Amino acid sequence: MSLTKHINILDYTLLSLLRRKFRNAGIILVFSLVICITGSVLLLTYAFKREAVLVLGNVPELIVQKMTAGRHELIPVSLGEEISRIPGVSGVEPRYWGYYFDSFTKANYTVVTPGGRLSEGNKLLQGRLPSAEEKGVAAIGGGIARTRFLGIDDDLALFSPDGKLRNFRVVGIFQAPSELLTFDLIVIGKGDLQELFSLPPGIATDLVVGVRNETEAPVIARKIRERIPDSRPILRREIIRTYDAVFSWRSGLILTLFAGALAAFAILAWDKATGLSADERREIGILKALGWETSDILEMKFWEGVAISLTSFFLGILAAYAHIFFFDAALFAPALKGWSVIYPRFHLVPFIDPYQIATLLSLTVIPYIASTIIPSWKAAVTDPDEVVRG
Amino acid sequence: MPADTIISTSGVTKYFNRGRPNEVLAVNGVTFAIRKGDFSVLKGPSGSGKTTLLSLIGCMTRPTAGSVVVAGRDASHLPERFLAEIRRKTFGFIFQQFHLIPGMSVLQNVMIPLYPTDSTLPDLKRRAAALLDSLDMSKRAAFPVQGLSGGEQQRTAIARALINDPDIILADEPTAHLDTALSKDFMEIMKGFRDKGKTIVIASHDPLVFEDPAVGLIVGMRDGSLTELKRRG
Amino acid sequence: MNRAFVFLAGAGLCLLALTGLLFRSAATVRQQGNTVRDMTEIAACLRLTDISFSHDARYTRHPSQADLFSAFQDHPGSIEHFPSGSVSAPPDFSGIGTAISAGKR
Ligand SMILES: Nc1ncnc2c1ncn2[C@@H]1O[C@H](COP(=O)(O)OP(=O)(O)OP(=O)(O)O)[C@@H](O)[C@H]1O
Numbered sequence: 001m002s003l004t005k006h007i008n009i010l011d012y013t014l015l016s017l018l019r020r021k022f023r024n025a026g027i028i029l030v031f032s033l034v035i036c037i038t039g040s041v042l043l044l045t046y047a048f049k050r051e052a053v054l055v056l057g058n059v060p061e062l063i064v065q066k067m068t069a070g071r072h073e074l075i076p077v078s079l080g081e082e083i084s085r086i087p088g089v090s091g092v093e094p095r096y097w098g099y100y101f102d103s104f105t106k107a108n109y110t111v112v113t114p115g116g117r118l119s120e121g122n123k124l125l126q127g128r129l130p131s132a133e134e135k136g137v138a139a140i141g142g143g144i145a146r147t148r149f150l151g152i153d154d155d156l157a158l159f160s161p162d163g164k165l166r167n168f169r170v171v172g173i174f175q176a177p178s179e180l181l182t183f184d185l186i187v188i189g190k191g192d193l194q195e196l197f198s199l200p201p202g203i204a205t206d207l208v209v210g211v212r213n214e215t216e217a218p219v220i221a222r223k224i225r226e227r228i229p230d231s232r233p234i235l236r237r238e239i240i241r242t243y244d245a246v247f248s249w250r251s252g253l254i255l256t257l258f259a260g261a262l263a264a265f266a267i268l269a270w271d272k273a274t275g276l277s278a279d280e281r282r283e284i285g286i287l288k289a290l291g292w293e294t295s296d297i298l299e300m301k302f303w304e305g306v307a308i309s310l311t312s313f314f315l316g317i318l319a320a321y322a323h324i325f326f327f328d329a330a331l332f333a334p335a336l337k338g339w340s341v342i343y344p345r346f347h348l349v350p351f352i353d354p355y356q357i358a359t360l361l362s363l364t365v366i367p368y369i370a371s372t373i374i375p376s377w378k379a380a381v382t383d384p385d386e387v388v389r390g
Numbered sequence: 391m392p393a394d395t396i397i398s399t400s401g402v403t404k405y406f407n408r409g410r411p412n413e414v415l416a417v418n419g420v421t422f423a424i425r426k427g428d429f430s431v432l433k434g435p436s437g438s439g440k441t442t443l444l445s446l447i448g449c450m451t452r453p454t455a456g457s458v459v460v461a462g463r464d465a466s467h468l469p470e471r472f473l474a475e476i477r478r479k480t481f482g483f484i485f486q487q488f489h490l491i492p493g494m495s496v497l498q499n500v501m502i503p504l505y506p507t508d509s510t511l512p513d514l515k516r517r518a519a520a521l522l523d524s525l526d527m528s529k530r531a532a533f534p535v536q537g538l539s540g541g542e543q544q545r546t547a548i549a550r551a552l553i554n555d556p557d558i559i560l561a562d563e564p565t566a567h568l569d570t571a572l573s574k575d576f577m578e579i580m581k582g583f584r585d586k587g588k589t590i591v592i593a594s595h596d597p598l599v600f601e602d603p604a605v606g607l608i609v610g611m612r613d614g615s616l617t618e619l620k621r622r623g
Numbered sequence: 624m625n626r627a628f629v630f631l632a633g634a635g636l637c638l639l640a641l642t643g644l645l646f647r648s649a650a651t652v653r654q655q656g657n658t659v660r661d662m663t664e665i666a667a668c669l670r671l672t673d674i675s676f677s678h679d680a681r682y683t684r685h686p687s688q689a690d691l692f693s694a695f696q697d698h699p700g701s702i703e704h705f706p707s708g709s710v711s712a713p714p715d716f717s718g719i720g721t722a723i724s725a726g727k728r
């Protein structure tokens with residue numbers, strides 16, 4: 001068996017495709033656009049999910065909130081004792097946090113207290129983190145530093161509910177690569193937070209419950225609900241699932257925005273799949289009359305599908321990669337991030353799932369090849385005598 | 391049947407649209423034989439079945455009844471794959487409408503029949519160029535075929551029919567689109583091939599073709615039936 | 624020049640470029656392993672539950688921490704506030720897995 005014949009047929013196919021340069025270039029353009037969009041969505045969603053899940057892999061296993069009249073309420077710290085008596089619970093700690101609406105910048109900040117220390121080597125924080133007991137100092141996220149023009153040792157002024165202005169000295173600023181997590185954070189000590197929000201003593205925002213065995217978390221959550229009926233436990237697993245769903249939902253939204261392009265391509269593919277042009281039919285007849293076998297014709301059509309769809313796939317997927325990881329998803333960012341007063345500046349870590357790319361390849365290239373071969377089947381098997389007559 | 395018979399038909403019959411109201415009996419029980427090296431002409435009025443008989447001989451279509459034997463093989467029952475092989479190896483077909491593929495150059499058009507074979511492209515190109523040279527067409531080799539004159543188109547079609555070095559050349563109404571001078575040129579080219587030992591079958595109602603003294607066998611047709619079988623010279 | 628070889632070479636080159644990018648991203652991921660580790664540490668230290676992704680409103684800042692006194696938010700798993708939240712019921716996430724393994728279960 002020799003390859004020459006197949007190389008020749010491929011050569012002829014390309015020659016034949018070049019006869020309709022503009023039409024085929026148009027198909028490739030639309031096709032690669034479709035692949036670029038779909039590929040971008042896949043790459044972006046996957047990278048986001050991976051990053052989110054990696055980062056959230058260490059969030060508290062179980063969080064307990066209190067409900068009053070169906071609303072989220074601050075929780076008495078004393079409830080922690082009751083919870084810690086449940087078998088399997090390794091410890092309960094109160095968590096203090098809240099939102100601060102900054103009327104100057106019309107943005108919402110998230111105010112939290114530290115639950116421990118950062119290791120010395122953590123490069124994502126310039127300066128240091130305040131400890132839980134410290135007063136009058138704060139570490140802030142990059143978004144706040146930018147909008148308020150703050151640097152280390154500057155003063156961050158915040159209003160407390162009684163209308164008084166309170167000053168915090170900035171001792172730490174989170175660095176750009178961590179903005180996906182820290183963008184809008186203000187970290188202050190526990191006492192400061194209680195004063196800033198006028199929290200009564202003995203009350204926390206919610207409780208973090210440590211669990212000895214991860215697999216028991218759902219059981220413990222159920223027990224907590226039984227013993228404290230007005231509580232609401234939130235599992236880490238639920239958080240991660242929620243994020244998965246949020247990103248899938250958002251990527252669906254983007255695909256809807258580009259539904260026009262997808263529809264245009266569907267019409268194009270339909271047009272191709274439903275029939276050969278008179279010119280193509282005539283070409284096939286001539287080739288057959290000149291001694292090409294049916295299998296040669298089908299091979300030519302196969303190459304035609306390969307040439308167009310593979311070219312489009314490569315162009316599209318390379319463009320998608322550049323779009324997402326070199327240009328930070330410039331086209332999609334608005335739809336993905338939602339509107340906001342200030343946007344986090346983060347650079348995506350290029351997590352890629354080769355399996356997803358392979359799936360995209362097989363879901364675009366193979367149907368296109370099929371839609372090229374199948375309609376030409378009938379023309380390829382009919383006798384060429386029609387062409388004799390012209 | 392003489393030993394040097396290259397094409398023979400026996401009782402070959404072709405219906406179109408069999409069993410439907412628009413049924414046509416295009417060729418009706420034709421039996422004749424063509425010897426190797428014959429210069430033969432199928433003649434007859436329009437609609438008499440010349441083109442149909444030619445495409446039956448050329449293995450472009452299968453007879454409804456009867457048989458066509460080409461170079462010792464009964465083509466009427468061969469699977470399609472073998473018919474294509476016979477077309478590729480044995481015949482060179484010059485169509486009435488030429489059927490060049492627009493958008494390709496003269497040289498590329500001439501190469502088409504040999505693409506699905508194991509000859510390499512540079513080799514093919516050399517053969518095509520040599521053929522075009524022998525037909526005085528080398529200055530047009532790189533031209534796109536749409537821009538050619540009728541005579542040039544026909545020479546391209548001739549070159550394409552000859553690229554596979556066929557034993558038999560079939561031509562349908564080759565002079566229909568040509569003026570007298572070009573028609574005579576065409577006959578001269580065909581005589582040249584006959585002299586090289588090729589068998590030539592032309593379907594034509596042009597007296598300039600069938601009255602040519604070089605023609606050795608005249609097959610007359612009317613309404614699909616054989617009316618005349620005359621050997622000359 | 625044989626078009627077939629040009630095409631095959633081009634396709635091969637693209638394939639090479641694609642594999643190159645795959646390796647590049649794998650390398651970048653490895654290189655940024657420290658960043659991810661530091662991020663994880665921050666998340667653990669501050670006991671954060673949500674990434675700071677959407678700031679358009681309080682109730683979108685922490686999708687996992689349902690904030691029932693805000694507009695439109697009616698379920699911890701409710702994935703959007705408008706308009707799907709008001710038209711369709713929040714999906715039941717307990718059955719669906721995620722495409723991503725969340726460490727150990
Ligand atoms: N595909 C077809 N379907 C139906 N009828 C056909 C078909 N091809 C040919 N015919 C009919 O068969 C008859 C013979 O046609 P054919 O083309 O062989 O004649 P011809 O001798 O070549 O005529 P001309 O000199 O005009 O080329 C005609 O009546 C024609 O209408």
Ligand SMILES: [Mg+2]
Pocket residue numbers: 440441442562563
């Ligand atoms: Mg005819």
